[in-house]
Amino acid sequence: MTPEVPPLMSLEAITKVYGTGDAEVRALDGVDLAIAEKEFVAIMGPSGSGKSTAMNVLGCLDAPSDGHYRFMGVDVGALSLDQRALLRRNYIGFVFQGYNLLARTSALENVELPLIYKGISAAERRAQAMEALAKVGLEGREHHDPSQLSGGQQQRVAIARAIVGRPAVIMADEPTGNLDTARSREIMELLTRFNRDDGMTIVMVTHEADMADYADRLVHFVDGRIDSDVTQQRAA
Amino acid sequence: MLWETIKLALQAIFRNALRSFLTVLGIVIGVAAVIAMVTVGEGSTAQVTKDVAKLGTNLLMVRPGQPQQGPQTSGGTAAAFDMKDVEAIQAQVAGVRAAAPANTRTMTAILGNENHSTSVTGTDSSYLEARDMPVKLGRPFYESELRTGAAVCLLGQTVRRELFGSGNPLGQDLRLKTISCRVIGVIDEQGVSSFGTDQDDFVLLPIKAFQRRIAGNSDVSIIFVAVRDGVSTVKAKGEIERLMRERRRISAGEEDDFNVFDMKQIASVLTGITGVLTGLLSAVAAVSLLVGGIGIMNIMLVSVTERTREIGIRLAVGAQERQVLMQFLVEAIVLSLLGGLIGIMLGLALGALGANLLRVPFSPNPLIVLLAFGFSAMVGVVFGYFPARRAARLNPIDALRHQ
Ligand SMILES: Nc1ncnc2c1ncn2[C@@H]1O[C@H](COP(=O)(O)OP(=O)(O)OP(=O)(O)O)[C@@H](O)[C@H]1O
Numbered sequence A: 001m002t003p004e005v006p007p008l009m010s011l012e013a014i015t016k017v018y019g020t021g022d023a024e025v026r027a028l029d030g031v032d033l034a035i036a037e038k039e040f041v042a043i044m045g046p047s048g049s050g051k052s053t054a055m056n057v058l059g060c061l062d063a064p065s066d067g068h069y070r071f072m073g074v075d076v077g078a079l080s081l082d083q084r085a086l087l088r089r090n091y092i093g094f095v096f097q098g099y100n101l102l103a104r105t106s107a108l109e110n111v112e113l114p115l116i117y118k119g120i121s122a123a124e125r126r127a128q129a130m131e132a133l134a135k136v137g138l139e140g141r142e143h144h145d146p147s148q149l150s151g152g153q154q155q156r157v158a159i160a161r162a163i164v165g166r167p168a169v170i171m172a173d174e175p176t177g178n179l180d181t182a183r184s185r186e187i188m189e190l191l192t193r194f195n196r197d198d199g200m201t202i203v204m205v206t207h208e209a210d211m212a213d214y215a216d217r218l219v220h221f222v223d224g225r226i227d228s229d230v231t232q233q234r235a236a
Numbered sequence B: 001m002l003w004e005t006i007k008l009a010l011q012a013i014f015r016n017a018l019r020s021f022l023t024v025l026g027i028v029i030g031v032a033a034v035i036a037m038v039t040v041g042e043g044s045t046a047q048v049t050k051d052v053a054k055l056g057t058n059l060l061m062v063r064p065g066q067p068q069q070g071p072q073t074s075g076g077t078a079a080a081f082d083m084k085d086v087e088a089i090q091a092q093v094a095g096v097r098a099a100a101p102a103n104t105r106t107m108t109a110i111l112g113n114e115n116h117s118t119s120v121t122g123t124d125s126s127y128l129e130a131r132d133m134p135v136k137l138g139r140p141f142y143e144s145e146l147r148t149g150a151a152v153c154l155l156g157q158t159v160r161r162e163l164f165g166s167g168n169p170l171g172q173d174l175r176l177k178t179i180s181c182r183v184i185g186v187i188d189e190q191g192v193s194s195f196g197t198d199q200d201d202f203v204l205l206p207i208k209a210f211q212r213r214i215a216g217n218s219d220v221s222i223i224f225v226a227v228r229d230g231v232s233t234v235k236a237k238g239e240i241e242r243l244m245r246e247r248r249r250i251s252a253g254e255e256d257d258f259n260v261f262d263m264k265q266i267a268s269v270l271t272g273i274t275g276v277l278t279g280l281l282s283a284v285a286a287v288s289l290l291v292g293g294i295g296i297m298n299i300m301l302v303s304v305t306e307r308t309r310e311i312g313i314r315l316a317v318g319a320q321e322r323q324v325l326m327q328f329l330v331e332a333i334v335l336s337l338l339g340g341l342i343g344i345m346l347g348l349a350l351g352a353l354g355a356n357l358l359r360v361p362f363s364p365n366p367l368i369v370l371l372a373f374g375f376s377a378m379v380g381v382v383f384g385y386f387p388a389r390r391a392a393r394l395n396p397i398d399a400l401r402h403q
């Protein structure tokens, strides 16, 4: 990271507090973190250490209680809900542990979803969604419902949905949490490819050291703080 | 973008076919029930009004007996009238269109092997005029037949059908107890009264023939008096009372030993009954509407969890509140319109069927159709839209996490 290029995302003294009084939980307790373009960052840490909370703030899905979050230099805290929606629409793709696909909706339609809100025409949407599904190796499964797909396939649909709009960042919160090792490796290889070939920044939470090895930077959370932050050699 | 929104909403409707079906069903039930019930209720009211008009709102019935005995009781010990009383009313009361005698007895009419129990009335031509009973087939009584008490008769449509089927009754001889009478005509269809009685089940004879051959006296038991249009029945009633008191020699302090019944009294009773009926039907209809509404509400609220997660997903991929709301609003409107239209068609069909079964006119009330539709549509939109609005204003992560 060269000093003159501003980071893509930067958390400055971020805190996130849930509840009040005795029930108060400091999910994030003064986090500073800068992520540059094209980085592949893995976040690890014990359960409850604030990894998901940090991801949600980074992905503009949630607002911090205190501190500043800049995305592409813009202070997200000053934006309205609708303006944050625009940031997500144009720059951020999500992959969740629980897939979060629309039920009873074909893979193709799930992948088309972000493009609808981008105002892309139906024909163009279809073409781009087909291409994204092909990239994740789901040709021929376009018209299957989530209920007709395996967990690994559902997660690949979710990845296709995350990348179809060519976002700057993919936020993946435990994308392999529900998958076996072989399936997890396939997902990691996909993410690596989008990072390397398409220049997408990737921020991923994982519990598995094997998966974290795919990243080139490893951030470790403990009790809502960053405990360590190291650059590493990629596995593959 | 609007077209896109409509397409999204349609997709959501088909995707959640069961939920959509149940919502539409709730609206259909509410709308159809209200329309069917109110249509039948109002048809009955219209029918009763028509019946009352047919009964003759300017018709008076003069009978022997105390006034407070009401319209259905017989004369008791009071002396009967005679033809002179009928003639006096016709001649001396102002505004009388027709005054007719009527002596009635239930008898069995026999033709060959067929027999039918019917009401036999001895009367004259003014009866047909007073009761608005045109002769459909054949002819009315001749003056000479009335004068001599000839054994001729006019039939109601029911008697004709029962005894002659589709055959020609004219010129045939009918047996009534011991006498035989020749059929000279058939009266036009009168229909079923609001009380459910068949008004075509009768045989008419000249009064003289009835008196001589059936009753064996020269009494007249009821006098029907039709008052001319525009003449007050109250005034005519007063005049008849005065005349009859005089003729029956009732002194000043004494009570009447006869009564004059104004058919308008029946009209007001009937109107009261149908008012109650319409009220009851409306209450049942309102309950159905409410049940339908609760059904819709239930479905919408039960699906809030799933819908909130759906909204969370849409927000996460970049949908704005406005876009999510439009989709849900359009979805609610489409379902409500669909349910409303099916409900209106079903309600009208049921209303038509009910009206047909009850033999009442079918005249749907557009205001009720609109009202029922409006209420159900409102329930559908309110309960489809407001939970969605709450969800669309959440932080996306809260919507996604919604349990
Ligand atoms: N919506 C919420 N309301 C209240 N407390 C919350 C909420 N979300 C998270 N927390 C609390 O904040 C803390 C951090 O939660 P977070 O989900 O970020 O942990 P995590 O590191 O992702 O854990 P895991 O590895 O189990 O997913 C936890 O103590 C959690 O209980």
Ligand SMILES: [Mg+2]
Residues within 6 Å of the ligand: A051, A052, A053, A173
């Ligand atoms: Mg987590």
